[in-house]
Structures are given as structure tokens and as C-alpha cells.
Amino acid sequence: MPSVLEPITIPKRTVKKEISSKDQFAPTYYVICWNDPVNLMVFVTHVFMKLFGWDRQKAEKHMMEVHEKGKSVLVREGAEKAEFYVHQLQNYKLQATMEPAE
Numbered sequence: 001m002p003s004v005l006e007p008i009t010i011p012k013r014t015v016k017k018e019i020s021s022k023d024q025f026a027p028t029y030y031v032i033c034w035n036d037p038v039n040l041m042v043f044v045t046h047v048f049m050k051l052f053g054w055d056r057q058k059a060e061k062h063m064m065e066v067h068e069k070g071k072s073v074l075v076r077e078g079a080e081k082a083e084f085y086v087h088q089l090q091n092y093k094l095q096a097t098m099e100p101a102e
Contacts, residue, residue, distance in 0.1 A: 027079065028077060028082075028101040029079055030100075033066050034066070034071045034095040035071065047092045048063060052085075082098040
């Protein structure tokens, strides 16, 4: 008499969901330009256009923010790129810093 084989059960496929947290991503930084009494508004606009590739309207918006509010957050970047932008702005004699993004 032939023997009866047990049915083969295939294990169910489990999908592992990865939960992303802020700790998994590299930290980002805000590049901030501060107001100063030295540089002309047209010069600041020109620097923003040249450095960030912005059109005149966007550059003037940030320049006016610097002028009226005392500072403007220009971009949010990784550490190296943010540091690069800060140094570039400082080379144009603008006061710029970077702060950790929240």
C-alpha cells in the first residue's frame, strides 16, 4: 500500500516595514543671512542671484526679509553644502551663519 505524504506548507511571506525616524537621516542645516549696515540692497540681491541661481524676484524677496526682519533663512542643506554656502556668502562680505534644522 502506498504511503500518504503530508502536505507541504509553504511559509507565509512577511513584509518588514521600515519605520523611518529623524535619526536615520543626515542632519540638515539652515543657511541664514543677517542684516548689516554696510552692503547695499542691490548688491545683496546680486549675490543671492549669483550664488543660488535664483531669479531677481526670489532674490529680492530674501533681501527684503534680511532688510526688514534682520535675517532670512536662505536654504536648508546638509552640513557640507550649508558650510559651503556660508563661506561663499562671507567671501562676499555678507554676514551668514548656519544653524541645525529642526
